[in-house]
Amino acid sequence: MMHILQTLPNEQSRLRFRARHGWSLLLLVAIALPLRLHSLGGFVTLDEVTFWFERSQRFREAIRMGDYAATAISSHPGVTTMWLGAAGLWLRDSVAAAGWLPNPDYATLVLFYRLPAALVHTGAIVLGFVLLQRMLPFAVALLAAVLWATDPFVLAFSRILHVDGLMTSLATLSLLAACIYWQHRPQWGYLLLSAVCAGLAVLSKSPALVLLPIIAGMAILAAPATGNPVRHILTTGAAWGGTFLLTLVVVYPAVWSDPLGVYGWLRFGVEAEGAVPHMQGNFFLGQVLDTPGMLFYPVALALRTTPISLLGLLLLPLVWLRLEPLLGLTPAARRSLLVLVVFILLFTLAMSLFPKKFNRYLVMVFPAVNILAAVALSAAVTWLARLRQPPAPARALPLGAATIAALALLNGWWWHPYHIAAFNQALGGAPMGARTFVISWGEGMEQVAAWLNQQPEITGVRIASTLRRPLQPYLVYGAQTTAAEQGVLPAQTGYVVIDVAAPQRERLRPPFDAFYGRELPVHTVTIHGVAYAWIYHVPPPVDVARNDQFGLPNAPLVLRGYSLAHTTSALSVTLQWQLPTPARPQPEPLLFLHLLDAAGNRLAQADVPLLGDSLPLAAWSPRRTYTWTHPLLLPADLPPGPYWLAVGLYDPATLGRLPVAPPPPPDAPNAGGNALLLPIELGTASAQEPTP
Structure with missing residues (x-):
């Protein structure tokens, strides 16, 4: 009887933990999923409409035909991106076959392309929260997951079919699972999860290879504590590396038939694409630069944070030595956080060595940034609560974390749906971002199309545009865009559209240079206070x-x-x-x-x-x-x-x-x-x- 009475509190405690854990997962999904699904087809990026939609179609067709070598389409290599794009096509076809999609508009088609990836990103955040609970106190882990889920920079690439976002989610999961295995719980499931996610991250985009030296370093540093370091390194290295390679082989069909060709693609992606400046030039700190210097990514890291995460990063050095008394973090947890710091610094340094630079290339470190910020903010809240007289109650950390999470959620929705335009408001916001980096990747072109579609003569004239591909699909049937590649406006041109990236890069060729800064636009599309596109009316010629x-x-x-x-x-x-x-x-x-x-x-x-x-x-x-x-x-x-x-x-x-x-x-x-x-x-x- 006494034994039964003693086990009741433990059973009740487990039930409370399961209930709290379940409700937390539902809350996290309720936060992350709407941000990723609402207005999912609202606009399309240049890379999607130029590359990834078409590549997904080719990938699916190659799978159907059994031509597996033909799935080696991109040097990124973008395999996970194309798998998910193909899944979106399959879902679209299934819905259409059921008669539920009679006359879809382009926004609906974009939604189907993006939907599987958005669901994967949401699932990655939920799984990341589960992993974080193995490292951090519950409230801190939940806050870290919420900051990850609501970060506008991360959100921007969680809502599109692209390589950077998938690399980010998968690399973060790989790193967290590796930290748990080598720092907290040496259970084989975490090691295998880390290897699989690392393989998928590299199949998304090759810069995820930075995970290999970091995880290898963790394995080597953890080996002495095992009593047989050489055996530990060989065993875990073989298991992790074998699973990593097996993932590459299983998921990438081209490896089945042409492994040397795949190697050539990957090598080309690193040497040819990353090692040369962008063909269209670059823009940094108000200047046109083909190869921005080493300052580029540190500035991007600062400007792409949120006010909340930036505050957390600034507080981190102040609370680092007090993490154990403030939050009860174990030495293993602090070592895991140190791994995240090394990951951020190493990846930023590695990317800085390449001449081809875009601020979006740094998105992979931002989940780690948000995790570190959550830890620092939680420690600061606890510290302040203890300084109060009388000291604040024990609920200070949950209440503080909930307040910070609510502010982060509001910030995520404030930038919606143009998270790609988000820059830290405390550092100047979107206008500062426009003065610092190349912007305009297709966002706002749907607004340009909406305005043009209201013009009565739009189907009888041509629209000359510096950014055609993201604009054309949103125009009404019969309206046609042109690039005016011959340097003159074609006959029947009624409107000229200039996106902000063209003057930023000083690439306004004729005939567009005759309009920007010289003529008055009939309409200007602005996003968060920044002019993204100008529409000019072109009258019939006169003598x-x-x-x-x-x-x-x-x-x-x-x-x-x-x-x-x-x-x-x-x-x-x-x-x-x-x-x-x-x-x-x-x-x-x-x-x-x-x-x-x-x-x-x-x-x-x-x-x-x-x-x-x-x-x-x-x-x-x-x-x-x-x-x-x-x-x-x-x-x-x-x-x-x-x-x-x-x-x-x-x-x-x-x-x-x-x-x-x-x-x-x-x-x-x-x-x-x-x-x-x-x-x-x-x-x-x-x-x-x-x-x-």
Whole structure:
């Protein structure tokens, strides 16, 4: 009886632990999964639409055909990425076959490509939490997992079909499992899990090879405590290495038929791709640099943190020596944390040695950054609680961790869905990131498409864009983009789109250089206060370009150009107008056209609305160019020769003319003031530039 009574508290304790553990897993899924699934197809990145969607299709087809050598498609090698992309295709086809996907839009198709990867990332965080509980107190482990799940930089690559995010999740799991095996619990399951995840991480992207020296170092340093260090190193090394290689063979079909070809691909990825600067150039700290120096990744590490994780990193040296009394961390736990520090420093240094640099290449260390930050913040909360008089209750750590987790969750949603645009708000946020690194990878192009899709003439014109591929799929059927690769705008071009990366890299080639910084965009797409894309309206061509301002400076109208054509009975005057600001002249002015001879005699006249009866000025959109042709009837006996065309605006109520700049040419006749005088030659039916 006494034995039964003694076992009841232990059983109740186990039940409470299981309940807490179960609820924590559900909470973590509830935090991580919506952030990864909501608006999953909202925009597409350049690499996805250019490479990984198409590679996934080829990978699946090669598997179907049994052509396993053909699965060696990328030097990254991106095998896990293509497996998950192929799984998304299979899921899409299955749903479509069931009749549940009658008319999917492009965003839905993107969702299917990305969904398996998003689920894998969520599962990795949950498994990471389970592993962290073997190393850290429960509240600290849960906070670390929440910071990992809500980190905007990590989130950005957990929501797309790409290699960097998968390498990050898998490498982190491998490192955590290795820490548990060699520092906490030498159970074979952790060793095998570490090796499998390391193999999958390398199959995602080759920089995950940095895990090998770190894990080997752990094995060597842990060997003396086993009593037979040589045997321990050989046994565990063979088991880990064998499982690692077996994972490469099993998961990568190309290895089955062409292992030497796979080796060549991997070698090419390291030597050729990483060892040369990016073909499109780079941008760092406001300068165009093909090869940013050693400062690049330390700056990226700082700017890509969150205010919460940065605070944790700053506190870590202050609390490091007090982790045992504050959190009860064992020496093994502190050694595991030290492994994470070494991992961050070694990977940052290794990547800094390569000339090809992008800040996204550093994302692999950020789960480790968040784990260290969670430990430091938890220690600081406990320290502050003990300094209070009277000391704070024992619930200080859970309450503090919950508060920090809530702030991290809010921060994750604040950047949603543009986590890729996230930079530390405490260091200047998105604007500072735009001044420091190349941005724009496709985010915001769906906003560009949404605006263009609302334009009534969009299916009848072309759209010249510096970033075509992420834009085209979101346009309505019939709207076509062009890269204007010949240096001129193709016929029927109605809009020009310039993404921010082009001027950042100073790669604005013709014809785009004629718009950026010179013309006024009709619409600007901004993300978190940063202009990501500019849309310019391209009017039909005219014979003579102008830039003459009519009206007051606070509400001007600008004449952008004109063309002339005439018959024996009429002169057709085509004018292009632009409203540069939302303010417009009040009341709406009328246009007058006067044909004058050299003496200033008025030979013909027309007084009409600016766009006839088609569109009143109140309905004009700022910065868009409007074109209209006005016929000016000519006297039947008008001889050919030089004349002057006076163009002006006036208030229909007072008949007062609006001011115009510039002043008339010195040889122009007197047109009554406030008129733009244009020389014309009726005998040749041509428009002429005024003599300066």
